[in-house]
Amino acid sequence: MKNSSSFTVFLLGLRSLEIFLIECHFSLSIFMLVYSAGLRVSEIVKLRVEDIDSNRNLIHIKGAKGKKDRYSILYAVAFGKLKKYWK
Secondary structure (H helix, E strand, C coil), X not given: CHHHHHXXXXXXXXXXXXXXXXXXXXXXXXXXXXXXXXXXXXXXXXXXXXXXXXXXXXXXXXXXXXXXXXXXXXXXXXXXXXXXXXX
């Protein structure tokens, strides 16, 4: 009985670690996108999947500072991290 409860705790620990790593990967992806593209917090909050143009490596930022739309560069490394998260 002791072995099965230890095994259960081990499995729960692995699941918690998996969830933690997924969350860290997401946070790292967002940080890389914000830093590499020079996005403001208000811009990243409004960002949608359809705003990312992977063919032209651009991010369309709607309603940026001064209520103007603008484009920023989408770096390949940041996009690669995002693609891994989307899967």
